[in-house]
Amino acid sequence: MTNRRYLIAIAFITGFAFVSSFTVKNNRDETSVFFKIDTLATNLTVPWQITFLPDRTMLFTERPGQVRLYRNGKLYEKPALQVNDIKAETKTGLLGMVIHPAFNQNHFIYIAHNYGENNHLWLRVVRYEFKNDSLINPRTLIEQIPAARNHTGCRLVFGPDQKLYISTGDADQPILAQDLKTFNGKILRLNDDGSIPADNPFIKNDTAHKEIWSYGHRNPQGLTFEPATKKLYATEHGPTGGDEVNIIQKGGNYGWPVIHHQEARAGMITPLLEYTPSIGPSEATFYNANAFPQLKNNLIVACLRGESILRIEMDKGKVIKQEILLKKQYGRIRSIVVGPDGYLYISTSNFDLPESKGERPYDMILRLRPSYTKDNQIAQTISSNNKTAKTENTPAMMFKQLCASCHGDKLQGTETVYSLLGGKFKHGADKLSIINNISNGIINKGMPAWNGAISKKDIGRLADYMLRESIK
Structure with missing residues (x-):
């Protein structure tokens, strides 16, 4: 298997002073992006996932266990769902959410959350029906996915093949990411009813979980399909740096914990992009709308530790340029999605112990709209280096x-x-x-x-x- 790696060095630039309506000006005028930022909701607690219904209603999860509604400029007080058996500790709780591709016909919404059982922490994925602004008729699709206070995943996304993809963390047991008999450190693939697709890579392996699509992951928190190529991209948290962007291959082994950072080994896939120091990549999405023509086909990544948005310009799978946007302006960014209006919607993750201090006003959901007012702020460009350095194992x-x-x-x-x-x-x-x-x-x-x-x-x-x- 031939793999390609780009080593990325981030040269952080300090002294940014963005305001609520600000400009990000790039070196090439034709790719400049200018934002106006609207605050839609405040005093939230780790809004982990934003999604939109076909009628433009926004739904989002809060990690303590609520699914909230935002419609016509109003945040509804009554939640669409309160998960009662939630286990919310440090990084755990109510996490990923996705609507079914045929939502207009079936009204299905899928969520992932942690729970406790027999003195262990687990993750489950549940399908609900959305009716009268409530989530009802829960059906568990998969459960007893090992979880921990760290590295529990979990992003959900439907692919062009109408299959449900689920990312899981290694649950603080790194070596199990290499074990096909466990769900630790995997990307899983299911049919929309929870059954196992007949073309999954380990379907004929008697000692493997048949749900596994790829393995050797540490803590992947972003999953998105590139519209043009239909390829699945994943973002992943590395150990003290070594954060990754990967192109996910069917049955692929992404190496953790045998290899990480810039290391390579036969039969294991090294990342498309690697980031040291850490940027803490969370949700990722390809921009394929019209409000920001400069961002067309760009991969956009929400960054937690980096407290920013990472913009990656792509051309036929090749990285052309990278930039950091909103650096240190709104703190940790957890979710980033493209709304039905083509605008970008982001959630902050500042009440996010232990990385943050959990100070008020807690967290927000923000909307990024185009602006044509030019200020003097510039985007931070990331330089790339194709050389692979050898890590000394001291x-x-x-x-x-x-x-x-x-x-x-x-x-x-x-x-x-x-x-x-x-x-x-x-x-x-x-x-x-x-x-x-x-x-x-x-x-x-x-x-x-x-x-x-x-x-x-x-x-x-x-x-x-x-x-x-x-x-x-």
């Missing part, structure tokens, strides 16, 4: 890639994770305890299990490094 590098996002690059901790300096290991400060914690994780605390993902020798080296650095 203990310091392993710590940086696998541990630093939570524990800090020098074990100093973060706002949500305590410092390890001075040998303050709360779950055992001797080497054997640290090896056990690295190997098996502390899943209920959000610490992944790295057993099998890295060798026992490297786990030992990593433990030695942590002990040594903690007492410097």
Whole structure:
């Protein structure tokens, strides 16, 4: 299998001062994009997914468990659905939502949410019928997808083939992303009634889940089909950088955790685009409307850690140019969709612990309309480099890639994770305890299990490094 990789270096530019009506001016005047921004809804709590009904009613999910309606400029107080058995902890709760391609005939809407059962955290996908502004007649299509406080997915999208595609995270058990007997770290493909398509790649594999379309994923949170080519694109969160944009192939192995960042191995697919430092890519969509002709056929990505929108200009599968829009203007951006009017609609994800402080006014839904007023702000251009660097597998590098996002690059901790300096290991400060914690994780605390993902020798080296650095 021949794979292609582009290594992307992001040169962040500071000092942006956008206002509610602002200009993004590119180097080429014919591709300039100018926005006016309308605030549609405020005081929300992590609106995870926006979607539109054929009558232009907006629906969106809030992670604590509500599906809300916005119609004719009004946010309805009464939710269309309140999920009662929701499990909303840090990254979990009510997540993806999509309407059926034949909604006008069947009124079906699909949602994904986490739930607890037998002291475990799971994910399920449920089909509802939309009637009288309510979601009724739930039918579970798939459940007992392993979940965790981190890396639980889950984006839903219907393909041109009328099949339902579902992204799942590795649930803090990285090695299971390579295991076809589990749902961890996969993209799944179902018929609209939850049955398994006869042409799925592992349909004849007796030891694999037949729902699997691709595997070896860490935490894919964006799924979108390119209109011209019908190819499926996915965005994925990497370990301390190494975020990805992938073109998804039937039966493809995307390598996690065996390879990541710029690494490559036979039989595993490296990303089309890779981002270090992290941009936290969430929902993605191809722009195929008329309100912004400059964005036609561009891949648009909502960025969480990057607090921005990523614009990727494409030409027949080739990346021409990339730009960062709305940099640090509205905080973390979770959902981005194209409305029936051709405008862009985004949701913020600022009440999004532990990455953010959860300060009021919580979260918003914003509408981006064309503007023809030119200010002096410019877009941030991303440079690309086709060279692939070799990653040195030192203990310091392993710590940086696998541990630093939570524990800090020098074990100093973060706002949500305590410092390890001075040998303050709360779950055992001797080497054997640290090896056990690295190997098996502390899943209920959000610490992944790295057993099998890295060798026992490297786990030992990593433990030695942590002990040594903690007492410097």
